[in-house]
Amino acid sequence: MDKDDSGSDYTEYWIDWFLGMKGNEYFCDIDPEYIRDRLTTLIDIITDVSVIDDSLPEKKRREIEDDCKFLYSLIHSRYILTIKGLSQMYEKYTDSDFGYCPREFCRLQPLLPVGLSDIPNLSTVKLYCPNCEDIYNPKSVRHSRLDGAFFGTSFPAMFFQTYPELIPTHSLNIYTPKMFGFHVHQSAQLTRWRLFQREKQMKELESQDIDIGTSTPGGYK
């Protein structure tokens, strides 16, 4: 190879630069004409400029259909980070389209979709609860098969940075198991430690003059 592996060298062509990157040695150089052709077909179908050619064999048609879905989903993860995309997701969130947190003390807090990776095919979509700040698997099998990359890792953080008023006031409740009326020793000890951590964090936030009051988004109740 005559090029710097880091790909930092200035190159005139994107494809050349991409192929020159370390790890991309297996890729061949695609004819730009083919790329343009292929993508135009997909974009035209997605935007209803044209439909999938009926005369094509079934297998080919299904392949194009799958490519359309994949392209749409990839663009989706970028779109929902734009102002317009965020406002559309706002509607869906306030309608609880993504379901509710199953945790008892989250009291049916609406959820948001999140990916554990931005690279497709690595993991399925998860649901983020802004009350307990934890992630859950979707209840239905249909949703649990969706690729997480179609929503991305940054979406919930972007969403709540855009709409901070939607951040819930966190419930302070923690479940403490009891057996015949008594606390269970081991778990009670861990619970006390967690409450101690909670206390420390609240003190720290207060010392920085952060409002964590009962009616503040991000506060405690």
Add this chain to the structure above:
Amino acid sequence: MTTNRIVESDQMSQESGSDEEQPWIQEYCMMFGHEYFVEVSNEFIEDDFNLTGLSSIVPFYREALDMILDYQPDYQIKSESLPIIHHSAELLYGLIHARYILTKPGLQAMAGKYEKAVFGTCLRVHCEGMYLLPIGRYDQVGIETVRLYCPSCNDIYLPSSSKYLHIDGAFFGTSFAILFVNMFNEIQRRVNLIPKQIFDLKLFGFKINKIAPSGPRMKWLRQYPTNSAEEEELQRCKFEIPTLETESETDVKMGSD
């Protein structure tokens, strides 16, 4: 107790019992939405000691008990009281059930369901599909419906299906799930295999600043000690929550309910 009558009517029902007639308990446990219930043995119900105190909670107690045990009553039941007796029978069965599942055969029967994940799996991603157990937050009837306890995150959840949203939590009770975990070491072993992970929300790969409203505020909920200083802190939590040095007197309560 009218033991004689029970024996008599039992014999009678055995003689006249047709093949298609299903025992009340079996039928009840097979009903839609009743999947969490195990069948309580007649033996357990016939022991008066196991029913102590229930007659004062359940209206039409005698009639309800006879219905559960499929005894043919030697008294007349007014047709207008039948719906109430049906309701009483379900209430009585639930309360007996809560006691039965604390016994050895009851725990065994529940274990059979647990192994088949009849109570569902924890939806929390970092619990890695841990099997759940039914739990009531109250032992008194009529306060709250059944919840599910996860031995991994030590938290409680709503059942995934609405068909369980009318099952009283008291029919499983506050102590069963914890006792169950203590009885079967295998569960703790399974929990120990699950990595103790906490989810961090990120924006373009960066953690959110602590002081931002959307920053982490709930880490403590799922936290485990990760270094020796925190381990030492945990040791100090054996009997009480340590007081923060800066505070004169902070009264920290266990925030349940």
